[in-house]
Amino acid sequence: MIPQIDLTRQHAALRAELLQALERVLASSRFILGPEGKALEVEVAALCGVRHGVGVASGTDALHLALRALDVGLGAEVITPAFSFVASASAIVHAGARPIFADIDLETFALDPARVERAITSRTKAIVAVHLYGHPADVDALASIARRHGLAVIEDAAQAIGASYAGRPVGSFGDLTCLSFYPTKNLGACGDAGMVVTDREELALRVRRLRDHGSREKYQHSELGWCSRLDELQAAVLRVKLRHLPAWTSARRRLAAQYSAMLADLPLTLPIERPPAQHVYHHYTVRSPKRDALAKALAELGVGTTLHYPLPLPSQPLFGSTGGPPEVDCPRAWRASREVLSLPCFPELTEEEVEAVGRAVHQAVDRIG
Numbered sequence: 210m211i212p213q214i215d216l217t218r219q220h221a222a223l224r225a226e227l228l229q230a231l232e233r234v235l236a237s238s239r240f241i242l243g244p245e246g247k248a249l250e251v252e253v254a255a256l257c258g259v260r261h262g263v264g265v266a267s268g269t270d271a272l273h274l275a276l277r278a279l280d281v282g283l284g285a286e287v288i289t290p291a292f293s294f295v296a297s298a299s300a301i302v303h304a305g306a307r308p309i310f311a312d313i314d315l316e317t318f319a320l321d322p323a324r325v326e327r328a329i330t331s332r333t334k335a336i337v338a339v340h341l342y343g344h345p346a347d348v349d350a351l352a353s354i355a356r357r358h359g360l361a362v363i364e365d366a367a368q369a370i371g372a373s374y375a376g377r378p379v380g381s382f383g384d385l386t387c388l389s390f391y392p393t394k395n396l397g398a399c400g401d402a403g404m405v406v407t408d409r410e411e412l413a414l415r416v417r418r419l420r421d422h423g424s425r426e427k428y429q430h431s432e433l434g435w436c437s438r439l440d441e442l443q444a445a446v447l448r449v450k451l452r453h454l455p456a457w458t459s460a461r462r463r464l465a466a467q468y469s470a471m472l473a474d475l476p477l478t479l480p481i482e483r484p485p486a487q488h489v490y491h492h493y494t495v496r497s498p499k500r501d502a503l504a505k506a507l508a509e510l511g512v513g514t515t516l517h518y519p520l521p522l523p524s525q526p527l528f529g530s531t532g533g534p535p536e537v538d539c540p541r542a543w544r545a546s547r548e549v550l551s552l553p554c555f556p557e558l559t560e561e562e563v564e565a566v567g568r569a570v571h572q573a574v575d576r577i578g
């Protein structure tokens with residue numbers, strides 16, 4: 210069986226380094242808001258090409274607190290893709306605002322800028338641009354729309370750390386950018402963790418306050434905040450892994466190129482990399498109208514796959530009360546949810562395994578006709 214993802218290989222390879230980092234934190238017994246978190250914030254902000262990083266408890270909290278830092282709340286509308294992980298939209302609801310779902314570009318799975326422009330009203334305050342599967346959204350077009358209409362841009366880079374657009378890293382385009390260090394992400398903690406990065410000092414200070422009970426100085430609470438911090442054990446783990454991220458990204462890009470060469474002649478739609486974007490292949494996701502049969506045949510051939518994601522966001526019961534658009538308004542999001550299938554994709558996958566998956570996909574396609 211070749212799994213869609215296997216974290217045990219990474220942790221076996223890094224075991225000594227990780228244990229050493231955990232020992233260091235245990236010895237210091239400083240677990241919340243200490244030197245590891247501070248160092249990680251500096252390192253991740255630098256990777257994203259901005260000056261400030263603020264560690265928080267998860268990628269979801271990063272999105273929620275980024276919106277709060279912009280004072281996007283009650284009465285506001287925030288445009289977000291109709292096809293993404295749930296948190297890209299649920300964070301907007303948590304902030305008190307209303308998610309307005311716009312359709313995606315079926316080639317990149319990111320927001321279609323023309324659809325964003327059409328969704329703008331007098332209540333629109335921000336755009337959440339998701340770099341889905343690790344492919345950067347069309348940040349130039351989105352930034353220009355945002356400028357023209359006076360909107361803020363939040364990058365949801367939960368799946369795209371290390372990706373770039375026109376040579377600039379993701380994280381350097383939005384007013385604020387949200388990262389997730391969920392264990393399966395390209396840079397994953399051994400638990401939950403996330404970060405907000407930004408070049409705007411006032412917004413960084415605001416997120417810093419909001420993550421820690423609304424206080425900048427101990428026991429001085431200037432506003433209502435949350436308890437959402439990235440702890441020292443996770444920060445120490447992430448700092449070890451961050452050193453390996455460039456090599457992991459190269460490995461992901463290599464295996465994607467290998468898949469794309471092997472599968473080019475099949476009746477499948479393969480992921481593309483649209484210049485000037487640089488993809489980091491958090492997922493290698495193909496499309497097929499016979500997706501369910503393909504997944505079943507691959508399982509029988511010993512290849513694990515995952516559906517990211519089986520439902521478009523507007524059809525999630527969670528968003529029902531906010532009046533999401535019907536399928537006719539976001540046909541590509543609906544189509545994606547019916548057709549996407551993610552193949553095994555993680556840096557430790559061997560060349561032989563990628564070849565075996567490629568052969569299995571050929572066999573599966575033959576089998577389902």
Ligand SMILES: *Cc1c(COP(=O)(O)O)cnc(C)c1O
Binds near residue numbers: 296389
């Ligand atoms: C994982 C993810 C999130 C949420 O991150 P958590 O750390 O799981 O809270 C948000 N948006 C996208 C696109 C994600 O993939």
